[in-house]
Amino acid sequence: MTQKVFERPRALSENTFSYCAGCLHGVVHRLIAEVIDELDLMERTVGICPVGCSVFMYDYMECDMIEASHGRAPAVATGVKRILPGSFVFAYQGDGDLAAIGTAETIHSAARGENISVVFINNGTYGMTGGQMAPTTLVGAKTTTCPEGRDPAIAGYPIKVCELLSSLDGPSYIARVAPVSAGGLAKTKAAIKKAFQKQLDGKGFSLVEVLSNCPTQWNMSPIDSLKWIEETATKHYPLGEFVDR
Amino acid sequence: MHQEIIMAGSGGQGVMVMGQLLAHAAVIEDKNVVWFPSYGPESRGGSADCTVIVSTDQIGSPMTENPDTLIAMNQIPLNKFVASVKREGVIVINSSLAEVPKDRSDCRIISVPANDIAVELGNLKIANMVMLGAFVELLRPVKLESVFLALRNVLPPHRHNLLPLNEQALKRGAELAG
Amino acid sequence: MATKTLMKGNEAIVKGAIAAGCRGFFGYPITPQNEIPEYMSSLMPKAGGVFVQAESEVASINMVYGAACTGTRVMTTSSSPGISLMQEGISYIAGAELPAVIVNVQRGGPGLGNIAVGQADYFQAVKGGGHGDYKLLTLAPWSVSECYHLTALAFDLADKYRNPVMVLADAILGQMIETIEVPDKIETYIPPKPWATTGRKNRDKNIINSLWIVPQVLEELNLKLQAKYALMIEHEVRYDEYKVEDADLVLVAYGTTSRLCKTVVDMARKEGLNVGLFRPISLFPFPSIPLEGLAERGKKLLVVEMSHGQMVEDVRLSVNGKTSVGFYGRSGGMVPTPSEILNQVRDTLNGGSSCSCCCRTRSEEVSR
Secondary structure (H helix, E strand, O other), X not given: OOOOOOOOOOOEOOOOOOOOXXXXXXXXXXXXXXXXXXXXOHHHEEEEEOOOHHHHHHXXXXXXXXXXXXXXXXXXXXXXXXXXXXXXXXXXXXXXXXXXXXXXXXXHHHHOOOOOEEEEEEOOEEOOOOOEEOOOOOOOOOEOOEOOXXXXXXXXXXXXXXXXXXXXXXXXXXXXXXXXXXXXXXXXXXXXXXXXXXXXXXXXXXXXXXXXXXXXXXXXXXXXXXXXXXXXXXXXOOOEEXXXX | OEXXXXXXXXXXXXXXXXXXXXXXXXXXXXOEEEEEEEEOOOOOOOEEEEEEEEEOOOOOOOOOOOOOEEEEOOHHHHHHHHHHOOXXXXXXXXXXXXXXXXXXXXXXXXXXXXXXXXXXXXXXXXHHHHHHHHHHHHHOOOOHHHHHHHHHHHOOHHHHHHHHHHHHHHHHHHHHHO | OEEEEEEEHHHHHHHHHHHOOOOEEEEOOOOOOOHHHHHHHHHHHHOOOEEEEOOOHHXXXXXXXXXXXXXXXXXXXXXXXXXXXXXXXXXXXXXXXXXXXXXXXXXXXXXXXXXXEOOOOHHHHHOOOOOOOOOOEEEOOOOHHHHHHHHHHXXXXXXXXXXXXXXXXXXXXXXXXXXXXXXXXXOOOOOOOOOOOOOOOOOOOOEEXXXXXXXXXXXXXXXXXXXXXXXXXXXXXXEEEEOOOOOOEEEEOOHHHHHHXXXXXXXXXXXXXXXXXXXXXXXXXXXXXXXXXXXXXXXXXXXXXXXXXXXXXXXXXXXXXXXXXXXXXXXXXXXXXXXXXXXHHHHHHOOOOOOOOOHHHXXXXXXX
């Protein structure tokens, strides 16, 4: 007798990911899809994709999807959720999208306690456009627009999104995770599930910051990129739950 | 019938309300009317004027270059608008706060000591109604009764205790013009 | 049945929208349209709809984008600088073929400009203010009554063509109070919207998107949009005429300026001058054919705008040299007075230059 122990989540499409080898986008997509399945949300989910590497996320999900303009996913999500309060609405955003061009939308949707969930992929670079400095690029890290390393005298300091948003009264759940190990993956999925559940419970804005990688622009092997997250990125971006109410 | 009126004063003198009341009265009489405001940047005390055009025809321009009538609540707007009044037009001045213009002998000039009358009636705020009463009686863009009716429509029910005072002020103005 | 009442233009926009079934409003304060979000904040919830004061016009238009994805009738309103901020979002709405209504209560520009009246956003509205080959169906009211009815119509047209529709008003229309007959009920048709992203219950998934990475596919979308615009040109041209039949000179103006010009027509007629008024109501599609007809009947045209010449370009394209097209414009919140315009009328009919300001050079450029 055979038993199926692993299968594609219903909410994930059969399309092949176009992501680079070793990129965590596909992993996080899958975790989101698993949670949508487990919470039985697919029939009422509207997902919002960003501009950035995950711009084609609508091809990878089986739920209704909307492509937003750069940085505006929380505003688009607000529009959907306010009109359809019974729907489940998540936004998926990178660091340039969420913490640079879309900072205002992020802060204000959080402050309004907008009943939406945001999955925030922080890999400290603009992967799609060629590896430029992101708002979350660490001091000293080299990118194509800070080739000598990020110099605070010129480019200031990276933004800690979870800490920033935690000062607001609107959010119900803010957590930072790193899916770089079996344990990290489990914690990432648990955080996403908790965030989504907050929305289902009508608790308001939830956000999970996922420390992610970019082997291509970081010029590292996938394994090294995961190690770098674990050993370096988490020092500047500590993991944990910042808000849970 | 087509009348173009500029009502002008300072913020707080009730110029906008005076214009809107006339506009509401015109609607009651099934006439066409346009009310258009012009404010200074200040919320209180700055210049405030509005244009009201009452007509039995379709109204074109919502603004007027040469009004048939100017209602001036004090000296400053009187000075500002007096030259614009059309030849042989009408100028109603609040003589408590403005002097009769010397260079418009072509116009019919009505002096209404509106502030003094308002104080006499017990409330300075209704100087605008005294002015409106005088103007309506004189030029009949609408009937005075329609203004009374408009007052009832415009004032919220919990302010209807102010109706007698306002009507009294309108009547006092009308008596002066009559 | 209808009730005759008094209403401010901004209030009429709100009431027309709600009467047409608008159930989502997203906006940000800016003078001279602040009464719109203020009225919306109380009337929209009463109508069972949604009101959100956004953090910016950028957020407003993107909330509109998201809300429009649900198939509900939604809108935003702003004034010139705020509308500039919305342009990217409007382009996305056009590209994603979403129905939405945007109202611009125009003020003086450029830059922060001022809060007085202006008509200098014509190009932005009708020539595609954002990026890409798209068109906004653009309607221009001239009265409080049309603020109500054209806003209501905008929702029908937005749904019919799955295209953003702009109501191009101005500060005077927004601020003035005027007699209006408010109908008890308005005729409106909301078509089924199987494309909406409402959750995929009982159907395949829907994607709303304006990203088409393969050039052939994006060109196909563009051709589809162009076909739609051709249909608008065929079916949605709207205009009004006043005393043009025997006119030697026809004034061409929209919005508040057309009200001024109506007064000018009456003033001119009293002097024995045969003057008429042609008023485009739809700015895109522009009423080119009727204007060409006026030119062919030998009438001179004089365009009046509160700008230094924007719509005049469309008028000149329409008549294609078949008659003389003069221009008179004021800007920055200055309103061309009827007597100023009348002077231009007299000059034009006397064969003089039709413009004492900018367009003497303009006409020369055109004839060259």
